[in-house]
Amino acid sequence: MIRLLFIGDVYGKPGRRVLTAHLPGVRDQFDFVIANAENAAGGFGLNTESAKALFKAGVDCITLGNHTWGNREVFAWLDDERVLRPINYPLGTAGKGFSTFEVKGERLTVVNAMGRVFMEALDDPFAVMNTLLEREDLGSIFLDFHAEATSEKAAMGYFLDGRVAAVVGTHTHIATADARILPKGTGYQTDAGMTGPLESVIGADPEGPIGRFLLRTPHRYVVAESRAQLNGVVLEVENNRTLRIARYEYTEPH
Amino acid sequence: MIRLLFIGDVYGKPGRRVLTAHLPGVRDQFDFVIANAENAAGGFGLNTESAKALFKAGVDCITLGNHTWGNREVFAWLDDERVLRPINYPLGTAGKGFSTFEVKGERLTVVNAMGRVFMEALDDPFAVMNTLLEREDLGSIFLDFHAEATSEKAAMGYFLDGRVAAVVGTHTHIATADARILPKGTGYQTDAGMTGPLESVIGADPEGPIGRFLLRTPHRYVVAESRAQLNGVVLEVENNRTLRIARYEYTEPH
Amino acid sequence: MIRLLFIGDVYGKPGRRVLTAHLPGVRDQFDFVIANAENAAGGFGLNTESAKALFKAGVDCITLGNHTWGNREVFAWLDDERVLRPINYPLGTAGKGFSTFEVKGERLTVVNAMGRVFMEALDDPFAVMNTLLEREDLGSIFLDFHAEATSEKAAMGYFLDGRVAAVVGTHTHIATADARILPKGTGYQTDAGMTGPLESVIGADPEGPIGRFLLRTPHRYVVAESRAQLNGVVLEVENNRTLRIARYEYTEPH
Amino acid sequence: MIRLLFIGDVYGKPGRRVLTAHLPGVRDQFDFVIANAENAAGGFGLNTESAKALFKAGVDCITLGNHTWGNREVFAWLDDERVLRPINYPLGTAGKGFSTFEVKGERLTVVNAMGRVFMEALDDPFAVMNTLLEREDLGSIFLDFHAEATSEKAAMGYFLDGRVAAVVGTHTHIATADARILPKGTGYQTDAGMTGPLESVIGADPEGPIGRFLLRTPHRYVVAESRAQLNGVVLEVENNRTLRIARYEYTEPH
Ligand SMILES: [Fe+2]
Ligand SMILES: [Fe+2]
Numbered sequence A, B, C, D: 001m002i003r004l005l006f007i008g009d010v011y012g013k014p015g016r017r018v019l020t021a022h023l024p025g026v027r028d029q030f031d032f033v034i035a036n037a038e039n040a041a042g043g044f045g046l047n048t049e050s051a052k053a054l055f056k057a058g059v060d061c062i063t064l065g066n067h068t069w070g071n072r073e074v075f076a077w078l079d080d081e082r083v084l085r086p087i088n089y090p091l092g093t094a095g096k097g098f099s100t101f102e103v104k105g106e107r108l109t110v111v112n113a114m115g116r117v118f119m120e121a122l123d124d125p126f127a128v129m130n131t132l133l134e135r136e137d138l139g140s141i142f143l144d145f146h147a148e149a150t151s152e153k154a155a156m157g158y159f160l161d162g163r164v165a166a167v168v169g170t171h172t173h174i175a176t177a178d179a180r181i182l183p184k185g186t187g188y189q190t191d192a193g194m195t196g197p198l199e200s201v202i203g204a205d206p207e208g209p210i211g212r213f214l215l216r217t218p219h220r221y222v223v224a225e226s227r228a229q230l231n232g233v234v235l236e237v238e239n240n241r242t243l244r245i246a247r248y249e250y251t252e253p254h
């Protein structure tokens, strides 16, 4: 049995701050830690400073999303076995979408995929998952499904139910309250939520987004400054199924 | 102080079943009950049978959303003081978007509005709320903000913080785990979730949506048959602020 | 040299009327006639009556688009060598996306593909065309690229320039005035336009769409009744290049 | 009778080059010249250099679009009576959406509006036009309707037919071949096309957009270098109706 912690989209300095302060103290409760870091570098992408900070704090694997290309320093990391971008980018894209790790003598494959509803027209994530699952020796499979629409995320959950250990969503930056085990044993939560400033519009100071919604002209978005919250999901995984799944939340004190 | 129960999108027969079975037994714990019923009639809109069933079970006010027009019988209900469609439909649209009730000697105004990100281009919900709030005698204001994007919902929360009692989202059919009181006293939760079949893709049997995602050709969507879950939010409201907010969830037993 | 006539989206009865009345009289000026018929059956899809009428009037090959599935009778025609649906529907979809014909002793391959910008998330049409072009014996290739955005259509034109005989767009229902031969010899026109009622909103009586834009509630769309216009493109094709390309337009008299 | 020339989206240096070289020589054939210049400054917005060059070459009025805010220098021009941004930006937006000119003793009102289908959620352009048309003394009205979808543009044409002199579309950068007078006397063309590099993907060198479509990662877009084409529409306007409308096209020689 592998005890996994999956940490939702790490957003800017507040996200890195709460993660690097909190994770080391609880790291030994988990066998493996995955973090979505598509917003780690000031809200846009992954840079070297952020990658190093996350790995140092105890993260074992980094996943990304639509903001993969937001910071050019990501190209120095896309060949690292521990860094994944969505698997359904077209053939010829830098980086890779899955990686298999050895954890406590068991195999654990982490996959990152991206949805298409209200998002970029990548390759079909359902078809790509079908192809991936033809491989052997993947062990237990954890999918970070970075997607906007709840319908696409839930459909992916049932599509993979009984075929992977877990499907957990990211991208909306708001944790959902639906952690559960699907009928055939796959752990599922629609969205892990964000690891970043609590008082914010999905990470940004509300002033920018509100101005944008009201006036429809460009407004500067800045990372919100408030106490931060770490949002994640804890899973106990065995034989490519989930035995237990629960939300994990830590908020910086006032 | 008004004790409010807000019930998320009631979906088809399973949604009506769990609501009508559960609500009467707990109705006296609340002073006022609001239910979003845009999916009450087989997933699409509101019909007379559903409206009557909900009111009989103890619902005091019905809100709707993008599925308002899904069933023609809704037109028989749009003049009812207890039935609201999104307020930001253009001038000339049947129905109304807010209604003021007398609850325990206090005024309570319920508003229904719809977001525009990834949705229909209605009038600007932010501007419409500004206009509405110029009125006097609205008392405490509860907004059901029916929207897709977490950014638009969070922006509305902060936009109205300190100006309304509560902003609770609907439409995604998945409850979010972020119920809280914003800095200036407004209760907020990004999405109340759905009241409908638990094992489903936002209400539908997974087979239809999965087929649609895989093949991109039309597939029949049917209401999922599984035990149902009621998802809601409980709020204690006073002087146009929220004193307490918490998720409310009831699942039919196996 | 093959003299081709490509006829833009045939829309409802007015479209069939102008095509069946006009085409037989000019049919002998062309070696091969292709018609996009995705709107032939009352605006939505292809039915048996329409297919038979078009073939009888002199059409040699029918292409489709996003409305392929609008009429169930299409399934009786998808195995016909002369009927194509967009090639980039996922594997497993009924029908096929290209067909090779023998015309005056030369090979002519007609392809139908669909864009993704502002449309359904099909497989990548650029990648699919790359794969198709690895085949031998396709002869001269004509692509009906059914797409919304001018950027995607123009990009496809340059992407295939020198590799296919012609790329002509459909779907917007408005003919563009940019017929020309691209630098490497591929004939190109952004959109062939519609074959249907002239006084209409892309085929429909204006009352429906105007009501819809003003009120955002459902409005009935009916096929406009007005004199019809046939919109097409004439091409002279040889050795997988275009020697001449020009718009073709015929309008019913008052 | 006013003889109008409307020039489609001026794109970057090639667009300014063909306009400033060609317009002065034909300027005396027209009473008034309007140019959409939303892409004048390197493809994005309007800067001082571009504005001055256009006015000097004989342009009387500049309209904009979704790229209005692409260059900060535009703010120096938004108070100029000759510079218009889309009228349906929300209240409080800098600039204005219409301006009335005195031409040969007659009044001519130029309006700029933006569509919402596949675009930013501005205020409803149909409702805003209704409001504008309640004003008196507008004289003959010319609308540059900057919109993506042919359905929205055609609907606007019929909506305003008999109420304005002309509705001409912009934004797609490809001229349409449908210039005509609608049943009640309003001149109409779905899109005026672009004034910019002919061999391009709506202005950009094809390499950038093709790379973007193939790989879905960011690609640098550069203004295409090729001979340029001026696309426009000529109209003869009287008493708020159009007497004659025709496409106007000039291409730089090889
Ligand atoms: Fe994110
Ligand atoms: Fe994301």
Ligand SMILES: [Fe+2]
Pocket (backbone or CB within 6 Å): B009, B038, B039, B065, B171, B172, B173
């Ligand atoms: Fe709903």
Ligand SMILES: [Fe+2]
Pocket (backbone or CB within 6 Å): B038, B065, B066, B067, B146, B170, B171, B172
């Ligand atoms: Fe909804």
Ligand SMILES: [Fe+2]
Pocket (backbone or CB within 6 Å): C009, C038, C039, C065, C171, C172, C173
């Ligand atoms: Fe069509």
Ligand SMILES: [Fe+2]
Pocket (backbone or CB within 6 Å): C038, C065, C066, C067, C146, C170, C171, C172
């Ligand atoms: Fe189409």
Ligand SMILES: [Fe+2]
Pocket (backbone or CB within 6 Å): D009, D038, D039, D065, D171, D172, D173
């Ligand atoms: Fe433009």
Ligand SMILES: [Fe+2]
Pocket (backbone or CB within 6 Å): D038, D065, D066, D067, D146, D170, D171, D172
């Ligand atoms: Fe534009």
